Amino acid sequence: MTAKDHLQYGPVDTSPVKSFFVHMLTRDIGLEESILDLLDNCVDGILRSDRTNGGGTPYSGFCAEIDFKGDSFMISDNCGGIPWRLHDYAFKMGRASGRAPDVPGGVGVYGIGMKRAVFKMGQHCLISTQNGRDRYEIEITPKWIGDENEWALPVRAARDERNEDGTTIVVGKLNPDIAKRFSGDAASFKSKLNDMVATHYAFIIDKGFRIRINGDPVKARPTRLVFSKVRSGTKGPRIQPYIFKTKTDGVEVFLAVGFTRPIPSQDEVISEQEEKKYSSLEAGWTVLCNDRAVLYCDRSEMTGWGEADVPRYHTQFIAISGVAEFRSDDASKLPTTTTKRGIDSSSRLYLQVKNRMREGMRIFTDYTNKWKTRADESRRQIEAAGAPLTFEEVKTEAKGLTFRSTKAQVLRGDQYRPKLPLPRPTQSQARRVSFVKDAKDVRAVAEYLFDDPEVDPSRVGEECFDLILKESRK
Amino acid sequence: MRHPAYQLRPNKAVDRLTLVDAIRRLSKLTDLSEYTYFGLGGPYLEDFRLLYEFHPEMRMVSIEEDPETYKRQRFHRPCGVPNLVLKRTDSRSFLAHYEAGNQKSIFWLDYTGLEYPHFEEFAMLLGKVASKSMVKITLRAEPKDYLRKGNEFREKFGALMPNRSYDPPRVAAGFAQLVQQMVRITSEDALPSAMPLMFIPVSSFYYSDGTGMFTLTGLVWPRSEEWALRNCFRDWEFANLHWARPRRIDVPMLSTKERLHLQHRLPRSNAGRSLRRALGYLIDEDVRSTEFKLGQYAQFHRHFPYFMKAIP
Numbered sequence: 001m002t003a004k005d006h007l008q009y010g011p012v013d014t015s016p017v018k019s020f021f022v023h024m025l026t027r028d029i030g031l032e033e034s035i036l037d038l039l040d041n042c043v044d045g046i047l048r049s050d051r052t053n054g055g056g057t058p059y060s061g062f063c064a065e066i067d068f069k070g071d072s073f074m075i076s077d078n079c080g081g082i083p084w085r086l087h088d089y090a091f092k093m094g095r096a097s098g099r100a101p102d103v104p105g106g107v108g109v110y111g112i113g114m115k116r117a118v119f120k121m122g123q124h125c126l127i128s129t130q131n132g133r134d135r136y137e138i139e140i141t142p143k144w145i146g147d148e149n150e151w152a153l154p155v156r157a158a159r160d161e162r163n164e165d166g167t168t169i170v171v172g173k174l175n176p177d178i179a180k181r182f183s184g185d186a187a188s189f190k191s192k193l194n195d196m197v198a199t200h201y202a203f204i205i206d207k208g209f210r211i212r213i214n215g216d217p218v219k220a221r222p223t224r225l226v227f228s229k230v231r232s233g234t235k236g237p238r239i240q241p242y243i244f245k246t247k248t249d250g251v252e253v254f255l256a257v258g259f260t261r262p263i264p265s266q267d268e269v270i271s272e273q274e275e276k277k278y279s280s281l282e283a284g285w286t287v288l289c290n291d292r293a294v295l296y297c298d299r300s301e302m303t304g305w306g307e308a309d310v311p312r313y314h315t316q317f318i319a320i321s322g323v324a325e326f327r328s329d330d331a332s333k334l335p336t337t338t339t340k341r342g343i344d345s346s347s348r349l350y351l352q353v354k355n356r357m358r359e360g361m362r363i364f365t366d367y368t369n370k371w372k373t374r375a376d377e378s379r380r381q382i383e384a385a386g387a388p389l390t391f392e393e394v395k396t397e398a399k400g401l402t403f404r405s406t407k408a409q410v411l412r413g414d415q416y417r418p419k420l421p422l423p424r425p426t427q428s429q430a431r432r433v434s435f436v437k438d439a440k441d442v443r444a445v446a447e448y449l450f451d452d453p454e455v456d457p458s459r460v461g462e463e464c465f466d467l468i469l470k471e472s473r474k
Numbered sequence: 475m476r477h478p479a480y481q482l483r484p485n486k487a488v489d490r491l492t493l494v495d496a497i498r499r500l501s502k503l504t505d506l507s508e509y510t511y512f513g514l515g516g517p518y519l520e521d522f523r524l525l526y527e528f529h530p531e532m533r534m535v536s537i538e539e540d541p542e543t544y545k546r547q548r549f550h551r552p553c554g555v556p557n558l559v560l561k562r563t564d565s566r567s568f569l570a571h572y573e574a575g576n577q578k579s580i581f582w583l584d585y586t587g588l589e590y591p592h593f594e595e596f597a598m599l600l601g602k603v604a605s606k607s608m609v610k611i612t613l614r615a616e617p618k619d620y621l622r623k624g625n626e627f628r629e630k631f632g633a634l635m636p637n638r639s640y641d642p643p644r645v646a647a648g649f650a651q652l653v654q655q656m657v658r659i660t661s662e663d664a665l666p667s668a669m670p671l672m673f674i675p676v677s678s679f680y681y682s683d684g685t686g687m688f689t690l691t692g693l694v695w696p697r698s699e700e701w702a703l704r705n706c707f708r709d710w711e712f713a714n715l716h717w718a719r720p721r722r723i724d725v726p727m728l729s730t731k732e733r734l735h736l737q738h739r740l741p742r743s744n745a746g747r748s749l750r751r752a753l754g755y756l757i758d759e760d761v762r763s764t765e766f767k768l769g770q771y772a773q774f775h776r777h778f779p780y781f782m783k784a785i786p
Contacts, residue, residue, distance in 0.1 A: 187658045277591070
């Protein structure tokens with residue numbers, strides 16, 4: 001090979017092609033998740049605007065309206081708009097390396113969410129925004145999408161002045177599959193979107209943000225934990241969550257795990273195994289990154305179930321729920337994936353925190369196993385502890401607890417291990433009696449004993465046993 | 475096994491006759507002799523008796539789990555084999571083994587309760603029946619069951635609720651509407667818009683013969699022929715083709731003499747008021763509720779059976 005041969009090779013063009021962003025990246029995310037990305041931008045807008053309110057409701061006064069129908073999608077907010085100085089970040093396909101986060105406490109890292117959501121849904125988009133004196137519109141057309149050589153988007157001054165600073169995104173020329181979901185599957189889609197927003201945004205809605213979907217307000221469904229309040233001078237076991245908190249490499253971590261409801265009776269467990277009675281359970285771990293839930297009620301190995309000495313999730317553990325919160329001004333340090341709806345399972349920080357999550361969970365799986373034959377008694381203990389508290393209330397209540405340092409551990413921090421009630425030794429002599437009888441006969445005995453054929457079969461069995469026991473002692 | 479007194483359930487009887495009406499409409503689009511009717515007919519096989527009367531060309535299969543009720547069904551069967559086959563099995567096992575092939579069906583999932591597995595069975599059925607099959611589902615819709623038990627309702631049905639943040643409504647109309655929305659979401663999940671078949675409702679009602687019930691009838695139909703179905707049912711007096719609020723059935727208890735006195739005045743507009751005047755007295759608490767009840771009678775008088783004392 002001569003030197004002349006080498007000269008025939010020119011440099012290789014590695015510039016991106018537009019269709020990659022329009023058709024490929026959009027496959028990595030579900031429609032509902034891409035809409036959550038748009039809501040993330042709203043909340044980042046609030047943080048950027050520096051108009052957050054103090055106290056427990058920093059987002060009060062801010063709202064986002066989502067409207068979808070067979071031929072269009074719209075999201076409109078009053079969250080401060082996009083300042084012109086950020087246009088390069090907001091509309092560029094991806095974020096340049098080395099660029100500092102523009103919103104401390106936000107979740108945007110990759111600069112792809114809004115564009116991916118738009119391309120996921122349709123071929124035409126009008127983005128109108130107002131931030132102080134900046135008032136402009138950007139239009140994405142099918143022609144622009146189809147032109148591989150055109151990367152600049154024309155910008156024009158917005159015609160109308162808005163009452164409040166904010167952004168409106170209208171997507172038209174919907175992709176056929178999306179149009180079908182917005183019309184033919186409208187009820188199902190709205191229900192699922194509502195559910196995702198109510199769970200993934202529970203903590204943000206609880207802090208004052210209002211979201212409406214096709215006119216209906218979304219109510220938060222935050223995880224709640226039973227927390228027996230500490231009264232001065234009282235000692236002894238009580239139902240409280242396990243809590244761990246730390247701050248490391250610019251990330252604050254606070255996790256709490258405990259009971260969200262009384263533990264189930266054996267009959268409840270058996271009947272659920274035989275026939276799925278519940279379509280929705282609040283059990284499992286919710287993981288928050290800067291207030292957004294990136295996992296909701298997860299009951300897999302991802303959150304420690306079935307790992308090390310923690311048993312696999314089973315209906316028996318229906319009452320156990322936990323929240324792990326990660327908070328950082330630099331979103332790139334949070335253990336989340338690019339879609340922001342999953343955990344980066346290789347994150348060192350998350351793996352260390354997961355150890356703590358398992359440690360906490362173990363306390364409550366142990367309690368459940370010890371009390372499962374006496375679920376009624378346990379129910380009374382848990383109900384006596386009062387109404388479950390929200391995560392924010394748990395954080396407030398935790399200020400009155402005595403934490404112990406975990407310096408010897410890999411992840412240093414402070415933890416609170418609750419002392420839960422244990423069954424008395426005599427109670428461990430208890431034996432479970434269970435048997436199966438014909439349903440018709442059970443109803444007949446229930447009617448004989450209680451004048452009600454619908455009485456719970458376990459009560460019927462217990463009453464039969466007690467009657468014979470009384471008889472035998474005569 | 476105890477059964478309610480069927481002769482004391484006039485609203486259910488009306489609902490049963492509206493099903494016969496819907497099937498008659500369907501016959502304008504397809505040949506009913508290609509259909510098999512599957513039902514959970516209870517001890518008296520009332521729906522089977524009606525279908526045999528109106529559509530004797532249709533094959534019928536009864537599904538019954540309880541052995542004694544099964545024996546009573548054999549006693550009450552309105553016609554012989556092969557027109558009617560009595561199967562002794564539970565609905566879930568039956569549906570699990572059911573293979574439709576190209577055989578069109580009319581299914582009535584006539585449940586007495588409201589449980590999550592009922593929706594699962596409904597979804598399973600929508601995915602299995604042949605194109606142009608009719609499916610009717612009846613569910614308990616009694617608001618009292620979940621008064622102050624919002625969490626229990628959410629745990630059971632959260633995945634199907636339009637907005638699980640809210641407690642189930644406390645009034646019958648609202649509760650029935652919620653159950654209908656849950657049926658709709660189930661049907662959209664079972665047959666999403668990406669599939670060639672869709673589920674189109676044709677009627678929905680709620681009523682109480684002592685316990686609140688909701689019932690909805692619809693068809694599994696090719697999306698490409700949606701207009702033909704809507705066209706066929708559009709002028710039906712009970713049509714609900716776009717998931718509008720379910721219609722209430724609450725027919726009054728009238729004597730045969732009263733019915734004969736009123737019947738020749740029907741149909742007419744503003745029937746409640748004119749029938750009250752024709753009677754000359756109140757049949758309910760006040761003028762308003764009397765006119766409502768008589769309006770109900772006017773709406774359903776063709777579907778309102780006569781319950782008479784007979785000496786065997």
